[in-house]
Amino acid sequence: MFWLEVYKFLGILFFELFKFYLLISGKSSEFNSLRLGNFSKFPKSRIWIHSVSVGELKAVEPFIKELKKRKHQIVLSVGTRAGFELAKSIYAKDSSVFVTVIPFDCVKTVKSFLNNLQPMAVFFVETELWPLFVHECKKKSIPLFWLNGRVSDRAFKSTGLYQIALSWMIPQFDLCLMRSLEDLRKASLISSSGNYGNIKGVCLGDIKYDKPFRKSTLKRSNFIKKNEKVIVLGSSHEGEEKIVFSLFDKLIKKFKNLKLIIAPRKIERIENIKKTFSDKKVLNWSDLNKGNKEAFDILMIDEMGILSQVYSIADIALVGGSWVKRGGHNPIEPCFFGIPTVFGPSMENFREVAGDLINSGGAVSASEYELLDIVENLLLDDSKRREVGLFGLEAVNSRKGVSKRMINEIEFLL
Template sequence: MGIYSALLAAALVVGAPWWLARMATSGRYRAGLAGRLGKVPSGLTGAAAGRKAIWLHAVSVGEVMAATELIRELRRQLPEWVIAISTTTETGQRLARERLGGQSPVFYMPLDFAVLVRRYLRALHPELVILMESELWPNLIDACASQGIPVAVVNGRVSDRSLPRYLRLSRLWRPILGQVSLFLAQSQENGSRFVRIGAAEGSVKVTGNLKYDVRAPETTEMTARLREMLPESAKIVVAGSTLEGEEKMLLEEWPKVLEDEPEAALILAPRRPERFNAVAELVETAGFDLLRASELVPGQRPRRNEGVILLDTIGDLASVYSLGRVAFVGGSLVPMGGHNPLEPARFGVPVVMGRSAENFREIVDAMRSAEAILIVEPSGLRKAISELLKEEDRARQMGEQGRKVFTAEAGATARTVECLLGLLRNRS
């Protein structure tokens, strides 16, 4: 751990000018800075006083969403316990407070130095630490092991990009992973990868993907506002979780889509909030009437049919997908591994994605087998969207097949909770 901590400290020192510049110019990373540096929030100790606790770490929005049903089920099974939730990003923090903060203390994950994580362990005295997906923090894991606190990696995955790095350093990772009590993997492939990088085979179980169990509200206030704003005849395309480069592709193709289907309407939802303003500029530079969802007022209508609605809010996209005739799921036309196609599939909305879908390979493969998704090159984006808007029967059939995939694969939450409760029983 000494070498790891020294490298981490060196990286922070070398990167300090960049971090300070980012904080000064954009305001990013300021939120929760004291907590990240080891100052335990005043309410955290009080929230856990006299109660058994679980510490769950979910780095950002996607992990918070995946953890939502798990946390609710743990609360149901352990009503007297407190489940404390840490995040790394500000957007994850905001969503966790909004969705889960009423019953759970929410705080920023401290930097992974032994002296800092031990302060939080002393404040919470957790019976269990849960790390979502691929959050493997060596000093936190080591501190838990030294205090006899079990650690479980839940909804675990090892991405295509991460696997080679883990394998190159497997001799270093093996003792760290050996301190993790339980790996609950999304799929058999991910389970095998954990074993390959150093996890003990007996500690790995396949419980499925928690994202199959996500039940976002069918109608948020924003969804209702958008439904009221748009005419009933509008054929809405929801382009969700888009990354840099994808908005430009969509905006270049959108006039051609409107030629094919004049009633089409575009809701554009960038993945990262810090890009909202840049995407707004892209929309206006491309000559479209921009409507920012955060500024909508009741009864407002686009001034022109080809206006683009920018969904510049947090936590609404999963519900807004329900408005779509077609959904494009981003992070897939650029080589970033894609985002979750189950969010629109849940509502029976046909899905279009690019070829980069490694982060959700099993889900995408299941949807492809069911003919519930179209995988396209950038050059095929206009054709795919236009055809699904025009061919309503085909779109409806694709959407229903996607909904069946979503329903058939449910149950990961129950399997995960059963394993976690077993871990707690073995500890007592």
């Protein structure tokens, strides 16, 4: 296949460029070393699961739990630094899960990785599909699964090498466990466009409903007074803080005891974000943890991995990535804690989940211009907030069990 030869060449080129960059920059680290394929020996009798970053990593936890019940040894790889650090912290004391980093998708590292690992089955999570890994797995007759498969609108509309690669990869999977019927439809159309074969796929639901949200350990009373109300903006992207600050600025004139908590998607943006709020008292989460008891108007979450806990203390949750063209983030998190949830129109990455929550009455979709009226009405009506929160919680609980259904579907192939 000509396109695969082109891809192999590009893989080698990027691999060598990355090595050269590390050499001149001196940015050596465990993560970069593993990306280059410098890995240690893997445990035996293992299932390999690749989950790119934080969101996918958390989503796959219940699936890993089900595999562990069946005494499987698991190698879990990630593709980002944040994901690597989180995975190490989650499974630090778990001898049945070995955490590593996926190496570059180029011939040398792929063959070396798979020869060392010798997996009995491979799972790629959501959108994280790599042509050379798929190619080598098929050559070695390793069972290959697409777990919680997701096809973004961008991928569906793509052209060129990426579209050709997708149309070839999808039929190579022994089974595609798609998260929604819409994703199954899009994957089927992509695979049929390449004349490489048809998709072997089923839709059993979104694994994110099974995410094991832990009971919140945050005590709201430690930093929020009894008469204060809290809006939490989670996983915000550039541009959204200004939208929500404008909202907050208008609301605080009517609700004097209102507080705003912001958890940016990228915490390195915090110092720039704070410049937007120059006339408000802004505190970082780390300051509170150090014993700073100052009053604040806005609290910035500068720690990774605690967003679901922060959602648990909200009166209203705003889900970021949805008022800019980012496709939205996981609205299940605040709903799990019975928090009334609001998101914007850009929820393409969670289209079916968002639709389910809206239809159940557990979440509200609002444009930038509708946001003020919707949030103000929720703040004024305590019973309405409780009702929306309860409906959201019921919707989440009624859709659990996806991981177990997936295991039952593929167990005979393991």
